[in-house]
Amino acid sequence: MSDKLIDPADWPGGVLLNLGCGHHAPKTWINIDRSPMMVLRKAPRVRKALRKVGVLHDAHMIDWPENIIRRDLSKPLPLADGTADAVYSSHMLEHLFLEDARKFLAECARVLKPGGMMRLALPDAEQFARDLLEAGDDPEGKAGIQYGEMLRAHPESRPSGKRLVAFVGGSNWHRWQPTRGLVKSLMTEAGFGDLTEYSFREGKLPHLADVEQREDSWFVEGIKS
Numbered sequence: 001m002s003d004k005l006i007d008p009a010d011w012p013g014g015v016l017l018n019l020g021c022g023h024h025a026p027k028t029w030i031n032i033d034r035s036p037m038m039v040l041r042k043a044p045r046v047r048k049a050l051r052k053v054g055v056l057h058d059a060h061m062i063d064w065p066e067n068i069i070r071r072d073l074s075k076p077l078p079l080a081d082g083t084a085d086a087v088y089s090s091h092m093l094e095h096l097f098l099e100d101a102r103k104f105l106a107e108c109a110r111v112l113k114p115g116g117m118m119r120l121a122l123p124d125a126e127q128f129a130r131d132l133l134e135a136g137d138d139p140e141g142k143a144g145i146q147y148g149e150m151l152r153a154h155p156e157s158r159p160s161g162k163r164l165v166a167f168v169g170g171s172n173w174h175r176w177q178p179t180r181g182l183v184k185s186l187m188t189e190a191g192f193g194d195l196t197e198y199s200f201r202e203g204k205l206p207h208l209a210d211v212e213q214r215e216d217s218w219f220v221e222g223i224k225s
């Protein structure tokens, strides 16, 4: 993983950070993720072999674009203070331990210019809970199972053998649930103000349509004060 600082001179259109980008890497954004799948992007045969023995699934067979910086976002961001124009992060924050999510938001505030904007897209944990309650006594048990799946708090069966390798190597589990109140208090604590919720692809973030993919989310923007 590279420790080189991002140079704003290389980004005349603006330093726009897409953090925890997955394999969606628009050219207008600086895309960062640490998925182990990026290591295998030049090794399709190894991927195929790992799928054959059950360590990887079909979803892992996607070719990850080259324009993604591999970096662990629980560590400091590779930027000097006050050099970024905007930060976008979709369905990533809840994959960090809560204490690391706090540090991550503080890092986003550190690297943003005053007045810089941050937008988060997050799974709607409150809606999942409402769906569960609306299912009543859930006679077939479907709502209970679905609730567990939506929370992605843990696998449904004990990982063992090959699946244990994928489980330990992956970071696919949600480590906390991003309710609106909790996320907004974390953002405020990190130094963001003017917190505003928006709908899908609506808001003030620059080049939003390039980067926003997940309608199955709730969205909040804040300004670095």
Ligand SMILES: C[S@@+](CC[C@H](N)C(=O)[O-])C[C@H]1O[C@@H](n2cnc3c(N)ncnc32)[C@H](O)[C@@H]1O
Pocket: 019, 020, 021, 022, 023, 032, 033, 034, 035, 036, 071, 072, 073, 074, 089, 090, 091, 092, 095, 096, 171, 213, 214
């Ligand atoms: C659920 S995916 C979301 C991908 C994409 N942003 C989206 O909205 O579909 C979570 C992404 O966060 C990345 N991620 C999780 N923990 C991370 C970490 N500590 N550092 C960097 N990326 C991380 C994963 O590799 C994965 O690509």
